[in-house]
Amino acid sequence: MFSKVLIANRGLILANCVRAVQELGSKAIAIYEAEDENSAGVRNADEAYEIQNTSATRAYSDVDQIVKLAKSLKVDAVLSGYGFLSQHADFIKKLQNSGITTIAPTLEGIHNLSDKPAVKKLAMKLGFYVLPGSNACSDFSEIKEGVSAIGYPLLIKATHGYGGKGIRVVENLSELRSGYKFIQSQCHKFSMNSKDVFLEKFLPNAHHIEFPVLRDKTGNVAIFPEQWCSVQRRFQKQLVETPSKIITPEKREQLKQVIQKLINKLDIIGFASVEFLVDQDITYFLKVNGYIQPFYTGTSLLTGVDLLKEQIRIFAGEPLRIKSDRIKKNGHVIAVSICAEDPDNNFAPSPGKVDRFYYPSGQGINVQANVFSGDTVATFYDPMIAKVIVRDATRNEAIARMKVALNNIHIDGIKTNIPLMRAILNSKMFKNRKVNISFIPNQENRDKIIQELKTPEDEQIAAIVAALELHHDSNNQHILEAAREDTLWTTAARWLSQKKSVL
Amino acid sequence: MKYTVRCGKKHQIKINRTESASNNIDILIGKKSFKVQIKDIHTDGTIRTISVNNKIYPVSIIKQQNGFPSQVVLNGMPFDVDIEKIESTRYKPKSPGRKISGVVTSSLPGQIVSILVKKGDKVRKGQPLVILESMKMENEILSPKSGDISKIHVKPKQVVMKAHRLIEIT
DSSP states (O other), X not given: OOSEXXXXXXXXXXXXXXXXXXXXXXXXXXEEOGGGSSSHHHHHSSEEEEOOOOSSSOGGGOHHHHHHHHHHTTOSEEEOOSSTTTTOHHHHHHHHHTTOEEESOOHHHHHHHHOHHHHHHHHHHTTOEXXXXXXXXXXXXXXXXXXXXXXXXXXXXXXXXXXXXXEEXXXXXXXXXXXXXXXXXXXXXXXXXXXOEEEEEOOTTOEEEEEEEEEOTTOOEEEOOOEEEEEEETTEEEEEEESOSSSOHHHHHHHHHHHHHHHHHHTOOEEEEEEEEEETTEEEEEEEEOSOOTTHHHHHHXXXXXXXXXXXXXXXXXXXXXOGGXXXXXXXXXXXXXXXXXXXXXXXXXXXXXXXXXOOOSTTEEEEESOOTTOEEOSSSOOEEEEEEEEESSHHHHHHHHHHHHHTOEEESSOOSHHHHHHHHHSHHHHTTOOOTTTTTOHHHHHHHHHHHOOHHHHHHHHHHHHHHHHHOGGGHHHHHHHHHOOHHHHHHHHHHHHHXXX | OEEEEEESEEEEEEEEEOXXXXXXXXXXXXXXXXXXXXXXXXXXXXXXXXXXXXXXXXXXXXXXXXXXXXXXXXXXXXXEOEEEEETTXXXXXXXXXXXXXXXXXXXXXXXXXXXXXXXXXXXXXXXXXXXEEETTEEEEEEOSSSEEEEEEOOOTTOEEOTTOEEEEEO
16 A cells, blocks of 8 residues: 555545545645635645645646655655546656656546547447547537537537536537637646547437446456436536436446446546436447546445545555445435535535534435535635435435435535525426436526425515514614604605705 | 515514513514524624524525625525515615616626627626636626626636626616
């Protein structure tokens, strides 16, 4: 095992990585930007180093500063989680040249996965259905040519995109043009290794599922039960269930066999997730991601396997300890991301200081949080502050457990997506498994399910709180005094006196 | 004292503080009575925790500049509230919230990615006007009302602070 691991990430993933590294008996080194200082991962790390933002780049993407620090601290591994530098070829190469192991997709893995149209072709050869799409395109005329064979609506995607970054739905030529421009700017911003894009048919009524996979250096593979991830916004998952109820057990076994071949062919080490769209009983292969996935914890609770720790073990050269056919599914798991954002205001981030955070706990309820009472949600990065994960024997019981858990959360100081998550769990559409990838992006749907959640009793109590707040607050006594005196007669008298002074 | 509060619909609320030592406040909405206790307040005096008919609610209250509550977060759910009447009068200090301002400001610090409208454009309420990047995400700033774009104060790539004027609609 490693003796010292530097974690090149922030937020909840940092907190989780620090925990996993420490549990394995290694020292966890955190890096942070000044405004992230008050967060769980930084507090819990064995050592934490502030990285300065330079004019050229934000701290967490600063290859040179982080590599320099890793070398001077003599760490033997760098764990980069997801996003930021987790797929940055130059970063990984520089660390390798310094003899530091990267717990991240290998350069070969990145190379193999990065040409997504080529991965799709390979998947098709192995027997998967794939969506109609184009090859990688490097200019707009190639893109335009690609459209005729696919037809609108379609997705324009960065070949090196990840985590919902670099994807747009387009319905006509002008959106195609603006979408292309937008994605090129994202490629630059998220330091993707290439600016190429490709096109893919968009299926608005589909469901999204994905299989988490572990593979060790000798080629042992463990494929975990799939996650259902159709509750998405801006292509980022908000709520995940596992196992899904979308595919039959026979279909699951069939898919797993092909996934095993695909992962071996791509020679992926560590963690991968294999994504599919399910539309009218056809399962289309989408892509393979080579980095640990934010919702891995849901699978961990379902199966009892800590995927993050296993990933670190694999990179330390240990063999995989679990086989696909030995993985136990223990009931049903639902996981929700709690994000500091304002659903009333087009999901604008809602940074601020958390005055009070009551979080749920109890049998089968797992809360992983990055901020607590008194902490600050920073203004620049991902707004995810916690994950709530529940497990129970059946899906209906897991829904009931999650509903109660979310009812018991109270967060002061920032706005969150909790009302929306509660509304989804409360809706008939969700209960009947009719929520597809287009449900949440539609504002009418969101308004409708949130309205269904508001009871007349809650409205009465909110009205009481408002009146009582005004009533009890001594700062407002002058308002109340004025109100008592403000009869029709005094209003008229005041109006007259104002009139006079003007004259 | 009587209050008329709009929250979903109009609620006529009567607050009586009883003289007993229990801190109970008797509140009537129409003929329905509620036993209310203020359990905890912030240092600035704002109610933090309240009990209504023996059920405890942590609450957050968002106020306008004039001190009137504009939103109550209850069970994690924001409820828009508006105190329309106090006692029998229509007294209320000038409320900035009633009329929707056409001045669009940034609610967060960030960088302008693109401006989706030109001066003179007609826009609908809810139409995206500007894309602002903040917290690593692109956020569409939506039009607060329908009207014409009269002024554009920012340029793409410009870094803006919170409450920076972006666009004006008349």
